[in-house]
Amino acid sequence: xxxxxxxxxxxxxxxxxxxxxGYTMVYGILKIVNFAHGDIFMIGxxxxxxxxxEFQLPLYLAFILSAAVTAGIGMLIERFAYRPLRLAxxxxxxISALGVxxxxxxxxxxxxxTEMHPFPTAFGSRTYTFGSxxxxxxxxxxxxxxxxxxxxxxxxxxxxxxxxAMRATSMSLTNAALMGINxxxxxxxxxxxxxxxAACAGMMVGIYYNAVYPTMGYMAGINAFTAAVLGGIGNxxxxxxxxxxxxxxxxxxxAYISTQYKSVISFSILIIVLLIRPSGILGSKEIxxx
Amino acid sequence: MIEKVLELNxxxxxxxxxxxxxxxxxxxxxxxILSIIGPNGAGKTTLFNLLTGIYRPTSGTIRYKDTVINKxxxxxxxxxGLARTFQNTRLIKNMTVLExxxxxxxxCNKEGxxxxxxxxxxxxxxxxxxxxxxxxxxxxxxxxxxxxxLLAGALxxxxxxxxxxxxxxxxxxxxxxxxxxAAGMNSVEKAELIQKIKYLSSQYSLEIILIEHDMxxxxxxxxxxxxxxxxxxxxxxxxxxIQNDPNVIEAYLGGEVEER
Amino acid sequence: xxxxxxxxxxxxxxxxxxxxxQLVNDYLxxxxxxxxxxxxxxxxxxxxxxxxGQFALGHAAFYGIGAYAAALLMxxxxxxxxxxxxxxxxxxGLFGFLLGSPVIRLRGDYLGIxxxxxxxxxxxxxxxxxxxxxxxxxLPGIPAPSLxxxxxxxxxEFYYLILLLLLxxxxxIHRLVHSGVGLSLLTVREDETLAQSVGIRPNYYxxxxxxxxxxxxxxxxxxxxxxxxxxSPDAFRYLxxxxxxxxxxxxxxxxxxxxxxxxxxxxxAPEILRYVSDYRMILLGLAIVLMMIxxxxxxxxxxxxxxxxxxxxxxxGNK
Numbered sequence: 001x002x003x004x005x006x007x008x009x010x011x012x013x014x015x016x017x018x019x020x021x022g023y024t025m026v027y028g029i030l031k032i033v034n035f036a037h038g039d040i041f042m043i044g045x046x047x048x049x050x051x052x053x054e055f056q057l058p059l060y061l062a063f064i065l066s067a068a069v070t071a072g073i074g075m076l077i078e079r080f081a082y083r084p085l086r087l088a089x090x091x092x093x094x095i096s097a098l099g100v101x102x103x104x105x106x107x108x109x110x111x112x113x114t115e116m117h118p119f120p121t122a123f124g125s126r127t128y129t130f131g132s133x134x135x136x137x138x139x140x141x142x143x144x145x146x147x148x149x150x151x152x153x154x155x156x157x158x159x160x161x162x163x164x165a166m167r168a169t170s171m172s173l174t175n176a177a178l179m180g181i182n183x184x185x186x187x188x189x190x191x192x193x194x195x196x197x198a199a200c201a202g203m204m205v206g207i208y209y210n211a212v213y214p215t216m217g218y219m220a221g222i223n224a225f226t227a228a229v230l231g232g233i234g235n236x237x238x239x240x241x242x243x244x245x246x247x248x249x250x251x252x253x254x255a256y257i258s259t260q261y262k263s264v265i266s267f268s269i270l271i272i273v274l275l276i277r278p279s280g281i282l283g284s285k286e287i288x289x290x
Numbered sequence: 291m292i293e294k295v296l297e298l299n300x301x302x303x304x305x306x307x308x309x310x311x312x313x314x315x316x317x318x319x320x321x322x323i324l325s326i327i328g329p330n331g332a333g334k335t336t337l338f339n340l341l342t343g344i345y346r347p348t349s350g351t352i353r354y355k356d357t358v359i360n361k362x363x364x365x366x367x368x369x370x371g372l373a374r375t376f377q378n379t380r381l382i383k384n385m386t387v388l389e390x391x392x393x394x395x396x397x398c399n400k401e402g403x404x405x406x407x408x409x410x411x412x413x414x415x416x417x418x419x420x421x422x423x424x425x426x427x428x429x430x431x432x433x434x435x436x437x438x439x440l441l442a443g444a445l446x447x448x449x450x451x452x453x454x455x456x457x458x459x460x461x462x463x464x465x466x467x468x469x470x471x472a473a474g475m476n477s478v479e480k481a482e483l484i485q486k487i488k489y490l491s492s493q494y495s496l497e498i499i500l501i502e503h504d505m506x507x508x509x510x511x512x513x514x515x516x517x518x519x520x521x522x523x524x525x526x527x528x529x530x531x532i533q534n535d536p537n538v539i540e541a542y543l544g545g546e547v548e549e550r
Numbered sequence: 551x552x553x554x555x556x557x558x559x560x561x562x563x564x565x566x567x568x569x570x571x572q573l574v575n576d577y578l579x580x581x582x583x584x585x586x587x588x589x590x591x592x593x594x595x596x597x598x599x600x601x602x603g604q605f606a607l608g609h610a611a612f613y614g615i616g617a618y619a620a621a622l623l624m625x626x627x628x629x630x631x632x633x634x635x636x637x638x639x640x641x642x643g644l645f646g647f648l649l650g651s652p653v654i655r656l657r658g659d660y661l662g663i664x665x666x667x668x669x670x671x672x673x674x675x676x677x678x679x680x681x682x683x684x685x686x687x688x689l690p691g692i693p694a695p696s697l698x699x700x701x702x703x704x705x706x707e708f709y710y711l712i713l714l715l716l717l718x719x720x721x722x723i724h725r726l727v728h729s730g731v732g733l734s735l736l737t738v739r740e741d742e743t744l745a746q747s748v749g750i751r752p753n754y755y756x757x758x759x760x761x762x763x764x765x766x767x768x769x770x771x772x773x774x775x776x777x778x779x780x781x782s783p784d785a786f787r788y789l790x791x792x793x794x795x796x797x798x799x800x801x802x803x804x805x806x807x808x809x810x811x812x813x814x815x816x817x818x819a820p821e822i823l824r825y826v827s828d829y830r831m832i833l834l835g836l837a838i839v840l841m842m843i844x845x846x847x848x849x850x851x852x853x854x855x856x857x858x859x860x861x862x863x864x865x866x867g868n869k
Contacts, residue, residue: 342747343746344743344746344747363746363751364743364746364747365745365746365747365748365749365750365751368746368747368748368749369749373747373748374747376744376747380741380743380744380747382736382737382740382741382744384740384852385736385740386857388857388860389733389857389858389859389860392730392733392859392860393733393734393736393737393745393748393750394748394749396749397730398730398733398859399730399733399734399737399748399749399750400730400749401729401730401731402731403726403731403758403762405729406725406726406729406730406731407722407725407726414729418859418860422859422860439857457748461748461749
């Protein structure tokens with residue numbers, strides 16, 4: 001039973017990790033929390049649904065297309081709702097993000113209505129059992145795909161020139177610019193990658209829970225943000241770690257304490273982390289220069 | 291008996307592995323003007339941040355009139371009588387000159403919530419008028435009394451620095467910390483500043499601690515000088531003693547002992 | 551001279567207009583009452599966001615706490631509205647204080663998310679604690695206020711009540727933010743380190759803002775409870791918090807007339823644009839983004855404010 005819950009927790013954990021990566025990458029460079037990121041996750045989910053229903057596309061194609069289109073949407077949002085505000089008071093882009101979030105949710109409601117949509121897939125209820133643990137096909141897909149994506153991101157960020165440039169930009173925007181890095185492009189890239197990962201997560205959630213609805217980004221967003229903070233915001237391995245940890249804690253907590261107040265559990269974690277160690281597990285403490 | 295208003299004993303400040311200040315022993319005597327000089331990065335502003343409570347000492351004690359103030363928060367130190375200006379002016383650009391000074395006036399920023407809501411209008415206006423007069427008087431000492439309603443952001447740079455001084459004054463402080471007050475001033479403005487500082491020191495019975503790079507100003511105005519380098523005190527004494535100290539000359543690499 | 555005439559005209563208008571409106575269409579009077587309620591909500595949030603600079607989402611939670619508190623006090627303890635009102639406001643203010651305490655040391659974005667989460671948790675409690683709140687079914691049958699035996703039954707009476715509450719709220723908040731407290735709040739908002747360096751204690755003022763903001767939002771909630779005579783969790787969702795925030799933003803942060811203006815715009819617009827009600831939230835989202843890009847200080851923004859603290863002092867300097 002415990003191992004089973006562990007597996008379930010891991011599954012939801014890697015999904016949180018994928019979304020959290022979007023938060024952490026944007027925060028790392030721009031030092032703002034993209035409030036609309038949870039809704040980008042939701043849009044990705046709907047797009048996947050859309051591509052499969054309207055165009056009868058196979059699942060893998062839907063993943064790719066949804067990720068690509070969502071990446072584009074993420075870049076558009078950055079270009080028009082955040083970039084003009086880079087020099088303003090800190091609160092201004094936050095409010096703009098709120099506006100974007102409202103916009104995305106209401107657009108989704110207009111286009112697809114407010115009810116829950118089921119996700120059409122060819123995944124039957126086939127399961128594989130190892131000892132006391134049972135994996136459903138979907139879980140295996142989610143785990144494999146997520147790990148693959150995270151590995152890919154890690155390699156990109158550490159082994160490629162562009163990835164290193166991105167890391168440089170997140171360490172210091174001005175210095176990176178002075179080094180000749182096109183920081184605007186790095187920022188767009190961060191948004192693109194973060195959004196496409198969120199889109200994949202969105203589709204996974206849609207399939208896993210067989211439900212897609214316009215306000216699904218809300219709770220998922222808060223949870224993923226909690227994961228990012230837990231692992232250390234701005235820190236890519238941190239987001240992965242935080243996501244998995246949160247998924248585990250939430251699932252175990254839900255199983256052994258109460259399912260109804262699951263969101264309270266993850267929310268409490270957020271508060272505790274922010275109060276005790278705001279830099280998160282892998283994060284580094286900021287020094288305030290006066 | 292030399293009366294020590296401020297005393298640092300073996301004070302060190304570490305940031306992670308970086309030793310910003312090591313084993314500093316320092317005192318500020320009643321009524322004196324003390325200058326802290328040293329090359330960039332020597333730890334001068336760190337020292338100010340330490341004195342005002344923005345940084346905590348890693349070891350050692352800071353005494354203000356026989357009270358150890360290591361653990362006091364910045365706003366508490368202001369209440370005790372320590373006030374400062376900033377190296378990079380921290381004014382509220384959207385507020386007027388007068389407002390920028392009002393915020394530092396103890397009677398203004400301590401105005402109570404219930405007082406503000408329930409007191410009779412006449413009483414409030416009377417009290418506020420007195421507070422405003424006090425602020426205007428301090429602004430007059432730096433020559434800004436005719437610019438009360440200008441937005442602080444609209445002032446020329448030199449006047450912004452003067453505004454900071456007025457703001458620190460209005461807290462009713464006894465020890466005034468000025469962080470590079472002459473930065474960006476021309477020689478005429480600097481001469482005026484020297485006069486103003488001397489005037490403030492005597493008129494308000496202040497101790498003034500100055501961080502400055504302009505040696506002419508420092509030599510003219512200081513009763514004593516402390517020299518820092520790499521977070522360590524390398525010399526202390528009267529202006530003529532410092533001018534002839536080989537350690538000091540070496541630290542500046544034969545540099546800038548400007549003639550006024 | 552002009553000012554006195556304007557005030558006289560406004561007073562007459564305030565007294566006569568509702569009577570006229572009611573003759574035309576009762577519903578119009580309801581809209582005006584809603585403007586009153588949301589003006590109070592907008593003003594209360596402005597103290598937190600505009601003056602203290604705390605990016606607090608989830609303000610609808612205080613509105614809801616006030617409403618439920620009033621409902622429960624009036625239904626279960628049979629308290630009169632005139633006692634339930636200040637009591638509910640105080641309870642909401644207390645929650646403002648409780649929420650504020652852990653949250654004020656957080657930075658902008660984190661604070662937003664945490665307050666958002668708080669708002670959501672409060673709503674979940676409204677829905678989930680069925681024994682107390684009857685969950686989604688809500689609490690019906692809340693009595694109307696009664697004054698010396700006369701029971702409020704007509705919209706007109708509620709209008710005068712909300713007008714009175716709005717006036718009280720406006721005057722109190724106005725006096726508060728134009729005092730030394732207001733200057734301290736603004737200083738904390740602009741530069742906390744500076745605030746500390748001039749003797750201001752940032753945490754005290756942030757908490758004050760949360761408490762005051764919660765208090766008045768709770769008062770609005772109490773009025774809502776008795777006006778509609780029914781409270782349910784539906785009026786206090788995240789979207790309602792965003793709505794109130796939008797009112798503050800459109801009107802102008804740290805601008806009291808701006809808050810009222812924002813309330814007017816966002817209560818009236820959906821009524822006028824009924825035929826595009828589908829697109830209401832889309833337009834709202836768009837409006838927020840566009841405001842931030844082109845007019846972040848709002849339509850009646852801070853640049854028009856009278857000098858805080860000394861705006862009314864007659865003898866300033868040598869003038």
